[in-house]
Amino acid sequence: MKVFVIGIGLIGGSMVLDIKDLYPHATIYGIDTNEKHLDQAIELGVIDEMATFTDLIHADFVIVSVPVDVALTVVPQVLESIGDQTIVFEVGSTKLPICEAIANHAKRRNFIATHPIAGTEFSGPSAAIKGLFQGKTNIICEVEKTTFKLQERALALFQEMGMRIRYMDPKSHDKHIAYVSHLSHISAFMLGKTVIDKEKHEQDIFDMAGSGFESTVRLAKSSPAMWTPIFKQNRKQVVKTLNEYILNLSKFKELLENEDYEAIYNEMESVNKIKEILNGMNVKK
Amino acid sequence: MKVFVIGIGLIGGSMVLDIKDLYPHATIYGIDTNEKHLDQAIELGVIDEMATFTDLIHADFVIVSVPVDVALTVVPQVLESIGDQTIVFEVGSTKLPICEAIANHAKRRNFIATHPIAGTEFSGPSAAIKGLFQGKTNIICEVEKTTFKLQERALALFQEMGMRIRYMDPKSHDKHIAYVSHLSHISAFMLGKTVIDKEKHEQDIFDMAGSGFESTVRLAKSSPAMWTPIFKQNRKQVVKTLNEYILNLSKFKELLENEDYEAIYNEMESVNKIKEILNGMNVKK
Numbered sequence: 001m002k003v004f005v006i007g008i009g010l011i012g013g014s015m016v017l018d019i020k021d022l023y024p025h026a027t028i029y030g031i032d033t034n035e036k037h038l039d040q041a042i043e044l045g046v047i048d049e050m051a052t053f054t055d056l057i058h059a060d061f062v063i064v065s066v067p068v069d070v071a072l073t074v075v076p077q078v079l080e081s082i083g084d085q086t087i088v089f090e091v092g093s094t095k096l097p098i099c100e101a102i103a104n105h106a107k108r109r110n111f112i113a114t115h116p117i118a119g120t121e122f123s124g125p126s127a128a129i130k131g132l133f134q135g136k137t138n139i140i141c142e143v144e145k146t147t148f149k150l151q152e153r154a155l156a157l158f159q160e161m162g163m164r165i166r167y168m169d170p171k172s173h174d175k176h177i178a179y180v181s182h183l184s185h186i187s188a189f190m191l192g193k194t195v196i197d198k199e200k201h202e203q204d205i206f207d208m209a210g211s212g213f214e215s216t217v218r219l220a221k222s223s224p225a226m227w228t229p230i231f232k233q234n235r236k237q238v239v240k241t242l243n244e245y246i247l248n249l250s251k252f253k254e255l256l257e258n259e260d261y262e263a264i265y266n267e268m269e270s271v272n273k274i275k276e277i278l279n280g281m282n283v284k285k
Numbered sequence: 286m287k288v289f290v291i292g293i294g295l296i297g298g299s300m301v302l303d304i305k306d307l308y309p310h311a312t313i314y315g316i317d318t319n320e321k322h323l324d325q326a327i328e329l330g331v332i333d334e335m336a337t338f339t340d341l342i343h344a345d346f347v348i349v350s351v352p353v354d355v356a357l358t359v360v361p362q363v364l365e366s367i368g369d370q371t372i373v374f375e376v377g378s379t380k381l382p383i384c385e386a387i388a389n390h391a392k393r394r395n396f397i398a399t400h401p402i403a404g405t406e407f408s409g410p411s412a413a414i415k416g417l418f419q420g421k422t423n424i425i426c427e428v429e430k431t432t433f434k435l436q437e438r439a440l441a442l443f444q445e446m447g448m449r450i451r452y453m454d455p456k457s458h459d460k461h462i463a464y465v466s467h468l469s470h471i472s473a474f475m476l477g478k479t480v481i482d483k484e485k486h487e488q489d490i491f492d493m494a495g496s497g498f499e500s501t502v503r504l505a506k507s508s509p510a511m512w513t514p515i516f517k518q519n520r521k522q523v524v525k526t527l528n529e530y531i532l533n534l535s536k537f538k539e540l541l542e543n544e545d546y547e548a549i550y551n552e553m554e555s556v557n558k559i560k561e562i563l564n565g566m567n568v569k570k
Contacts, residue, residue: 245476
């Protein structure tokens with residue numbers, strides 16, 4: 001089995017680590033514009049060999065795991081280069097733009113649009129970890145547009161990695177993911193900014209930070225190179241979620257200004273049910 | 286050694302678990318208005334016996350770990366009831382109101398105002414865990430107002446629990462903690478609200494939530510009974526941090542509306558240094 005990974009970071013790297021574990025005889029080829037990442041990926045055993053686009057003709061699987069803006073150019077190029085039985089999937093956090101970009105491509109049926117919801121705040125080949133996808137959700141968009149036999153092979157692989165499969169149209173995916181992923185990132189980045197700005201004038205604030213702050217701000221460690229194009233591609237939805245979030249924060253602030261503590265209590269109590277929701281998430285895992 | 290804990294929850298319960306571990310011959314007495322919590326605390330081995338305020342005359346240590354509004358009434362009552370060598374400390378998340386409330390109390394010198402920064406999102410006796418304070422920061426306010434010998438005994442105990450001690454005036458404590466703790470809680474609560482409100486109309490959003498969302502929203506599981514009086518007591522500071530946070534979110538939204546992706550990239554990159562800050566936090570632990 002020949003597996004190619006284009007963009008060797010957290011998601012692509014972790015996928016090929018799992019594949020190598022499942023199929024020890026598979027050869028993992030890496031393509032990356034960042035030479036340091038290529039060297040590092042070989043050194044870490046994430047890939048076996050470097051490769052180029054002309055090698056893709058022999059590929060069984062091609063994983064495209066590059067920033068979502070780059071994917072719009074890379075995926076069509078990949079589709080030009082592959083063989084008839086090659087399966088290509090792209091794993092970015094937006095799905096509508098890529099689905100639109102290759103909608104009329106001659107090799108559309110070799111492509112599967114996926115979003116394995118399994119990020120961490122780290123990036124690059126050193127962020128790749130085995131077993132990352134165990135119990136995680138993989139959203140697949142427009143599954144009907146992929147050749148049935150290739151679809152089947154890809155699904156088998158995702159399931160072997162331990163992923164739960166959910167089907168969704170790309171528009172709904174992008175709308176919903178804005179709430180549970182894109183908004184969380186902005187919320188964390190701006191929380192980090194608010195506290196860092198304050199720390200400039202007031203020393204030692206971070207000395208007082210506990211695990212609660214750490215948890216809430218964790219995503220502010222994420223890569224701007226990865227996230228800027230995500231926000232760009234999903235701009236309208238992200239702005240909408242931001243409007244709703246800012247409105248809720250402003251209302252809470254108003255309750256506090258008006259000293260309406262009963263309403264504040266009720267607001268928090270009604271959100272407490274997030275416990276059961278998150279527990280549900282963990283049960284599914 | 287006789288140790289009393291008034292309000293047997295996460296912080297008080299965890300403290301007496303550590304004390305019992307350090308001093309196996311200590312007797313732990315519990316006082317709580319919630320009878321179920323008392324029974325549960327005995328069953329779980331968090332306390333040895335139930336007690337009343339009249340027993341406090343024999344206490345070596347009294348830990349007051351009740352909601353911060355209740356503390357304003359309970360601490361003076363406790364100080365009325367203790368012996369000359371009893372040390373009383375209160376562990377809430379605001380420090381100015383309690384310091385003001387007992388400023389002129391005849392037993393002020395038996396009191397230490399502390400804030401062990403070691404919460405989790407859970408509450409009640411079942412939330413108590415051994416070793417919670419290992420490597421955590423304990424802020425002590427107005428240390429000079431406590432009798433030196435009692436101060437010394439309390440500090441020794443905190444250090445035996447593994448805590449790092451920081452001294453701060455209560456006003457600065459309340460101002461700074463608004464940024465690294467109180468704001469994080471509101472940010473998480475309102476993020477949870479925004480997504481729950483959306484989920485009412487759009488099924489299956491939570492099916493798409495990953496560990497990033499879980500981390501960012503974790504504090505929204507916190508107890509409204511504990512947090513409402515904290516926000517009340519620290520209202521002015523919390524409103525200030527909320528204004529700054531909302532302003533930062535609004536500016537980010539504006540950059541997105543204006544499609545200024547370079548500025549968005551730079552914003553995120555400048556916040557990325559939170560990595561080193563959080564790593565610093567972990568090194569200290």
